[in-house]
Amino acid sequence: MPRVPFVPILTAPTAAGKSALAVDAAAALPAGRVEIVAADAFTVYRGLDLGTAKPTAAERRGVPHHLLDVVDVTEPYDVARFVAEAEATIGAVLARGNVPLVVGGTGFYLRALCRGLPTTPPADVLVRADVERDLAERGLDSLLAEIAAVDPAEERRMERNPRRVVRAVELLRRTGRLPGHYPLRPPAFAYDVIAYARPAADAEARIAARTLAMLRAGWPQEAAWLAATVDPDAAPHPTVWQALGYRDALAVHRGQLGREAAAERIALATRQYVKRQATFIRTQLGAPLDTPDGAARRLAAVLAALAGAV
Structure with missing residues (x-):
């Protein structure tokens, strides 16, 4: 298998435009040379498309994507499975002579990928x-x-x-x-984390616009489908119902909450989550938060260098 000095990771808080930035950077190289490995706890689920802002069909056609639509919403998926599948995918991309690019905002997935998984015993x-x-x-x-x-x-x-x-x-x-x-199992690869965040006012505007657009595009119907498939009131709370905003989107579908009111509630929760993500990136991943333009320039340079090495 061809070796690279490190595998790049692109991360940012939610609604920062990670997918678009990654696709633009990958598209600057010959087609297929960069393959994206998603690191998101909810885009792994088939059917959770609108509410997770899953990369579009057009984005996926232009650049190969992996670890999207991996399991049904009724199936379990955890960090250990993510690390195993991500490492296998990265190895396969390198074996094809291409450059893997990990893209996502699920911090504990990225931390486990970079640092390794605890050697904990199986569940009882x-x-x-x-x-x-x-x-x-x-x-x-x-x-x-x-x-x-x-x-x-x-x-x-x-x-x-x-x-x-x-x-x-x-x-x-x-x-x-x-x-x-528990001690950690060493990771299979070394990683270089490229992280960025948008200015607060810009991030707030993007979150508000995106949330309302998602609700208008059919998120309440997607949440209703999810509720018909997985009981949102089951105990313990099903993993899929921990996805941000789905309960409010379901309330819109059921007529319990107006669309604009739901958009405000989801946007507030998203802003709070964005702050936690930014803190996690700095403290747990040890990555300074660049500007979007700075991250784009650095990512382009890294991908070009790695493409010449594999």
């Missing part, structure tokens, strides 16, 4: 069932308190993600250790 279904029962009866904060009593940093690292919290508590009760207490 009986212990997990007990934890899920506690989640349904006592709530998320009770489980987070259980984690914080042992390691407050690990509690913060959960980011209030119910699925991650359940896994952490399951491990804690079985082994006395949390996921972050």
Whole structure:
């Protein structure tokens, strides 16, 4: 397999235009020389298209994309599977003599790819069932308190993600250790993270416009299809219903919320998420946030150099 000194990663907070920037940079090289590997916890699901701002058919025709539409919404998908499939995909792209470009904003996917996965034992279904029962009866904060009593940093690292919290508590009760207490398996490749963010006013305007456009384009109908396929009220909360905005889009479909009101709620939640993503990129990925133009220039130079090396 051809080797490269590193695999580039392009990341930015949501609604920053990562897909378009990546496709433009890839399109500057001969067709097919750059292949994009998506790093997003929700674009892996078939059928979640509008609400996840999945790359368009035109973008995918121009540049090969991988790890989109990998599983049905009824199937599980986690960070361990992502890392295994991403590393296999990167290896296959290199074997074809092309340049892999990882693009996405799911921070814990990118961190696991760059640093490696914890060597945690497989899940115990009986212990997990007990934890899920506690989640349904006592709530998320009770489980987070259980984690914080042992390691407050690990509690913060959960980011209030119910699925991650359940896994952490399951491990804690079985082994006395949390996921972050296990050593890491070395990553298969070295990575160079190119990150950027838009100025606050620009980001806010983009989020507002994109959210309203997605709702007008059929997001409420997509959310209704999802609700008919996966019960949004199941316990523990299904992973797919953790995707930003889908519950509000469903409320629009059911006539419980007006489109403009939903757009305002989703935009607010998105702005809050963008701030958390920016902090994660800086602190957990160790990447400074460039301007969009600066990131585009750097990415173009990196891709051109790597294309000459493989």
